[in-house]
Amino acid sequence: MAPRLLVFDLDGTLIDSTLDLCNSVNAALAHVGKPTLPNALITTYVGDGAAMLVRRALGDPEDLDSQSPTETSPIFEQAFDHFLTYYRAHKLDNTLPYPGVLEALAEIRARHPHILMAVLTNKPVLPSRAICDALNLSPYFFQNYGGNSFPTKKPDPEGLQTLIAEANQLASSPHPILPADTLMIGDSDVDIRTARAIGARTLGCLYGLSPHSLQASNPDRLVATPADIPSAIFT
Secondary structure (H helix, E strand, C coil), X not given: CCCCEEEECCECCCEECHHHHHHHHHXXXXXXCCCCCCHHHHHCCCCCCXXXXXXXXXXXXXXXXXXXXXXXXXXHHHHHHHHHHHHHHHCCCCCEECCCHHHHHHHHHHHCCCCEXXXXXXXXXXXXXXXXXXXXXXXXXXXXXXXXXXXXXXXXXXXXXXXXXXXXXXXXXXXXXCHHHEEEEECCHHHHHHHHCCCCEEEEECCCCCHHHHHHHCCCEXXXXXXXXXXXXXX
């Protein structure tokens, strides 16, 4: 049965933001007197939100993989503030939708005009919405939530549960949209674990930032390119 709600991750799924994220991290590191890092390494730190990205780049050993790190050291605060300021100004220098993303979204909308779609990312919500607006992604989504939209981030399912509740308010069907009717589409194990926490379906994107993490998480289905997404959803 085709899903009734599609929830997309952003970085590594809809947009290739690698260079702008890496440039922002290295600007923050230079600002606090730390050596810059190779882009390939920084990319492996993406997925758990901006604060964790900066902490990992700093090599902070305390609570490095915790979902609720202390984030109180002066060097972290300086680096994080600079990262946010720099990224706010440079978030669209190089960022674009992956080739085929806009076409895939248009195909989904054409084939299923009433299907509901949303974005759930660990990126802060304001840049997430601004990027989607600038890249003509926003018209496809009824909602766009970020890593600071809730007290928790993915893989906690709070954001996904909220989207299901909101989708039910919008849906015209008397039959409620359930987690089993929901498909989470993302490029990392964070997205897969988010969906699995409530029994939602999963689609992994191997073209994204963290394809290595998808192997262990074993999504229900995998796609190699954005162009493969519509057929993976509906067949």
